[in-house]
Amino acid sequence: MSNIMVTGAAGFIGSNFVEYYIANHPEDKIVVVDKLTYAGNMHNLDNVIDKIIFEKADICDFEEMKRIFTQYGIDGVIHFAAESHVDNSIKNPFVFTHTNVIGTHTLLETAHQLWGEGSKNKFVHISTDEVYGSLGEEGYFTETSPIQPSSPYSSSKASSDLIALAYCHTFNMNVTVTNCSNNYGPYQHNEKLIPHMIKLALNDEKLPVYGEGLNIRDWLYVEDHCKAIDLVFHKGRAGERYNIGGHNEKRNIDIVKLILQRLNKPESLIEHVADRKGHDLRYAIDPTKIHEELGWFPETKFEDGIVKTIDWYVAHPDWLK
Numbered sequence: 001m002s003n004i005m006v007t008g009a010a011g012f013i014g015s016n017f018v019e020y021y022i023a024n025h026p027e028d029k030i031v032v033v034d035k036l037t038y039a040g041n042m043h044n045l046d047n048v049i050d051k052i053i054f055e056k057a058d059i060c061d062f063e064e065m066k067r068i069f070t071q072y073g074i075d076g077v078i079h080f081a082a083e084s085h086v087d088n089s090i091k092n093p094f095v096f097t098h099t100n101v102i103g104t105h106t107l108l109e110t111a112h113q114l115w116g117e118g119s120k121n122k123f124v125h126i127s128t129d130e131v132y133g134s135l136g137e138e139g140y141f142t143e144t145s146p147i148q149p150s151s152p153y154s155s156s157k158a159s160s161d162l163i164a165l166a167y168c169h170t171f172n173m174n175v176t177v178t179n180c181s182n183n184y185g186p187y188q189h190n191e192k193l194i195p196h197m198i199k200l201a202l203n204d205e206k207l208p209v210y211g212e213g214l215n216i217r218d219w220l221y222v223e224d225h226c227k228a229i230d231l232v233f234h235k236g237r238a239g240e241r242y243n244i245g246g247h248n249e250k251r252n253i254d255i256v257k258l259i260l261q262r263l264n265k266p267e268s269l270i271e272h273v274a275d276r277k278g279h280d281l282r283y284a285i286d287p288t289k290i291h292e293e294l295g296w297f298p299e300t301k302f303e304d305g306i307v308k309t310i311d312w313y314v315a316h317p318d319w320l321k
Contacts, residue, residue, distance in 0.1 A: 245285025
């Protein structure tokens with residue numbers, strides 16, 4: 001039996017992960033730590049609320065993190081908590097540095113002080129493929145790709161990745177970093193592309209698309225991501241990165257058109273707007289390492305996952321408010 005802290009689990013990926021983990025590891029105790037900012041929603045945890053311990057707390061608060069670690073005997077951390085919306089990082093970058101860098105550092109130092117050097121207790125830091133910057137029309141991000149972030153968001157995540165790996169190499173801690181492609185699925189905040197476009201389409205509002213909508217993202221169904229994180233937590237090697245991607249590259253404009261088609265809405269609702277500052281052209285991940293080492297591969301075809309996702313939001317309109 002393990003006592004696992006899952007940070008940011010009132011958010012999108014974290015809440016999906018807690019549901020998945022409890023279903024597959026009912027013997028472990030889960031302590032959810034979330035500050036409940038605008039992106040955190042306690043209702044995301046409705047299905048598991050009687051099976052977790054919830055602590056409303058700020059990961060940047062060192063004394064609070066020490067209290068929680070000590071009170072619950074935390075011997076594993078899966079760290080999702082982060083500011084993650086690129087547009088918001090352009091408007092208010094300092095918040096991203098504070099939460100993503102200082103918050104991650106606070107958790108690592110708490111674990112370092114309470115677990116001690118050389119501990120086998122596992123700390124998995126969840127990150128993004130955006131730390132690698134932008135790809136051209138060819139090629140894929142691998143774990144050895146140069147770190148070249150383009151936004152305050154991705155820069156803050158790149159910084160937190162490096163701090164996490166430094167704690168492994170300096171203090172011999174059992175730290176692993178994962179870098180995933182764009183997730184989609186239930187419980188996602190409506191500031192993100194897919195739920196945002198679903199919400200606007202359902203209300204017959206204009207759907208703003210940056211530029212011509214030719215930017216390409218690799219899409220990963222959230223449950224597939226949860227399975228990968230579970231494998232990394234139990235079997236991943238200390239000090240390693242694992243790239244987690246879906247091999248589902250789609251242009252933004254094609255995603256928007258697919259949503260409109262599924263909802264029987266006209267493409268005339270699309271409105272092209274000025275492009276985002278520093279907008280990366282393409283992300284695509286090579287997941288060979290996690291496949292060969294841990295046996296993971298994405299199971300959900302985008303064509304199936306996107307239909308499930310759209311239908312879920314139609315059936316749960318409260319998540320779009």
